[in-house]
Amino acid sequence: MNPRDPEYVFDALGDPTRRRVVMQLGSLGSATPTQLAQHLPITRQAISKHLDMLAAAGLVSMHKQGRQTFYRLTPERFTDAVGWIAQVGAEWDTRLAALRRQLRKKR
Amino acid sequence: MLNGVSDVEKEDLLPASPEEIWESLADPDRLSEWFGADVDGRVEPGEVLTFTGADGTERRAVVEFAEPGRRLVFRYLPNELTPDGRSRRRESSRVAILIEPFDGQTIIRITETRVGSAGTPRPQIGFHARART
Numbered sequence: 001m002n003p004r005d006p007e008y009v010f011d012a013l014g015d016p017t018r019r020r021v022v023m024q025l026g027s028l029g030s031a032t033p034t035q036l037a038q039h040l041p042i043t044r045q046a047i048s049k050h051l052d053m054l055a056a057a058g059l060v061s062m063h064k065q066g067r068q069t070f071y072r073l074t075p076e077r078f079t080d081a082v083g084w085i086a087q088v089g090a091e092w093d094t095r096l097a098a099l100r101r102q103l104r105k106k107r
Numbered sequence: 108m109l110n111g112v113s114d115v116e117k118e119d120l121l122p123a124s125p126e127e128i129w130e131s132l133a134d135p136d137r138l139s140e141w142f143g144a145d146v147d148g149r150v151e152p153g154e155v156l157t158f159t160g161a162d163g164t165e166r167r168a169v170v171e172f173a174e175p176g177r178r179l180v181f182r183y184l185p186n187e188l189t190p191d192g193r194s195r196r197r198e199s200s201r202v203a204i205l206i207e208p209f210d211g212q213t214i215i216r217i218t219e220t221r222v223g224s225a226g227t228p229r230p231q232i233g234f235h236a237r238a239r240t
Contacts, residue, residue, distance in 0.1 A: 010221055084198065085115055088219050091143070092117045096215070098141035099131055103123040 009081045012057035017042060018050045022073065025060065030072040114220035125176040125206045125213050132179050132204060156181060163190030166197070179204045182222060 013019055024039050025031055033051060037044040051071050054060045058077045062069050121128060131137045133150040144166075148156035150173050158166045165188040172180040185199035198221060205216040 084221070088115045088200070089117070092115065092217055092219065095141055095143060096117060096119050096217075098143070099128075099215075100119070100121060102131060102137065102141050103121055103127060106127065107122070 008057045009059060009077055012053055012059055013081075015050070015053075017046075018054060021047060021050045022054065022059065025071060026073055030070045032068050032070055034068075036071075114218055117217045119215050120209065121213050121215055123213055125208050128206050128213050128215060129176045132206075133173070133175065150179065164188065168202070171201070177206065 013022065020040060021036060024036055028035065028039070033044045033047045036047045036051075040047065051060060051062075055062060055071070059074055060071045061074050062071050064070075131141065135146045135148065135150070135156075138146045138150075142158070144158040144160045146156055146158055148154055148170075150156070150170060152170055152173055154170045156168045156170060158168065160166075166183055168181040168183045170179070170181045172178055180201065180203045182201045183197075183199050185196060186194050187197045189195055201220050201222050203216075203218045203220075206213050208214075
């Protein structure tokens, strides 16, 4: 599976610890692994690994500032996931309306 | 933001008996009428259903459960066939349709959940859509 496939977002977010990293990063805006570790009950090394996976899925971007690496969320990737839900939800709305019409016709 | 589920849920109260609704699910002709695709195949566990959209794109799904008057569960396979015969990767998902009688009518509950390549539901990630129409 290509890490850039939209569905990869769901795999990357499958881990509850990674979801906490995402939420914390969302509230901080931009942070280094060390800064994140101050807010989470996991080591900086573990956070770095989770950030690597999130970056591979395109969910976070990074930039260097001196010797430090800062991470921030990439909103467009989250939009992909929301898009699937919106599309499938709309399809079912249409189908349910059509099913209702069919049942009414049969009566 | 990220503590819900990765599926779509719909619920509706329909003016029909569970048996009538089951006919709309289990008869491919009737299913095709409301599903928005031509459906071919038998609605029985282990059987493959083929959904052909208006543009000719074909998706297949394996029936996992078919309990008349109660529930239909099928799982889309992770590829679709384009009108020009090319196979294209597409998100796999599992559709569960539950029906139960309620006050002379029937409640229908539909859940479509993304699944991984092995057919297991994807982990919950935090987007939840629910509607009663």
